[in-house]
């Protein structure tokens with residue numbers, strides 16, 4: 288064991304300005320939802336290029352609310368990738384739906400559109416309700432292609448962009464399409480967990496260009512309660528208490544719970560941190576790309592390592608994932624040298640919960656092959672050149688002795 292500072296695979300960066308903004312929020316009148324929520328939503332939707340954004344408690348809540356807003360219910364089937372955090376699939380189970388996985392593309396590690404197409408072709412129309420593609424590692428999935436396929440079968444799309452704020456792909460017309468901008472997906476979701484590009488402690492966001500879905504999400508985020516007079520259902524005089532006779536307006540206190548929602552609110556001080564972090568998001572992307580480029584160069588031509596094919600312009604590089612020979616040996620060697628890589632992900636279909644639903648080894652060979660070799664190397668904007676050199680040298684020392 289060395290006495291070097293530990294190097295994790297990912298970490299947050301909290302600046303003096305972030306702290307000042309959070310302290311200002313704590314000193315204000317608002318602890319739970321206050322003016323910083325709307326300000327964060329406005330800044331985030333502008334950054335992504337979507338019309339609307341809804342801030343929520345975490346990325347999992349964002350997925351759950353999205354599935355609810357799209358009316359996922361018992362018996363409905365939804366397709367997603369096995370190589371993602373379990374929450375991408377679990378949101379369907381929360382609503383009583385059924386998760387169907389489709390295998391990954393072994394080059395990109397993303398949900399393979401051809402595998403999704405095969406599933407759809409093999410089933411009667413109406414079998415599937417939607418698709419949840421994931422911009423895994425920060426590599427933007429081609430949403431234009433998924434939209435075309437989804438439209439053919441009348442499906443909705445939730446883009447899980449937790450790894451890719453600021454990432455983009457280039458569409459068939461040569462335009463940059465920023466992940467989650469809502470041009471191709473119905474809803475997109477983000478997480479502000481500390482290892483993500485923007486950290487709020489816990490936090491999440493849903494983006495969309497659909498006004499109706501946006502309004503539904505606002506109500507679902509807070510118990511299914513609405514304070515909007517135009518949508519009240521109960522009689523105005525009854526709401527006022529009847530005693531004073533027929534009423535001409537709803538009383539000031541009045542609100543209605545019109546459907547079953549949740550408390551998935553973000554707090555104002557978390558939003559203060561998010562707003563402050565968002566200002567550095569582009570600088571973070573630039574640094575992440577530099578780090579990726581240095582890894583690409585360092586490992587070019589190595590027979591014991593392969594990665595996502597080359598450096599991609601719109602990649603948001605949340606993770607730098609490689610496939611290596613003897614992954615366990617390398618992992619232990621790095622740990623012994625105070626470097627802490629991680630594995631993203633254990634295939635969701637082989638988690639005991641999903642095995643109980645009928646999935647078993649061999650179901651998704653590309654995902655399982657990827658899992659047996661994948662390792663996420665340190666990737667975060669404050670990783671120094673010297674630290675990265677040390678990581679690279681330590682990897683070389685394992686294979687070359």
Ligand SMILES: Cc1ncc(COP(=O)(O)O)c(C=O)c1O
Pocket residue numbers: 345346347348371372374375421447449450477478479480489490491
């Ligand atoms: C791809 C993906 N989806 C969903 C989530 C869930 O986000 P959260 O941890 O904020 O609930 C994560 C976070 O780890 C994620 O990486």
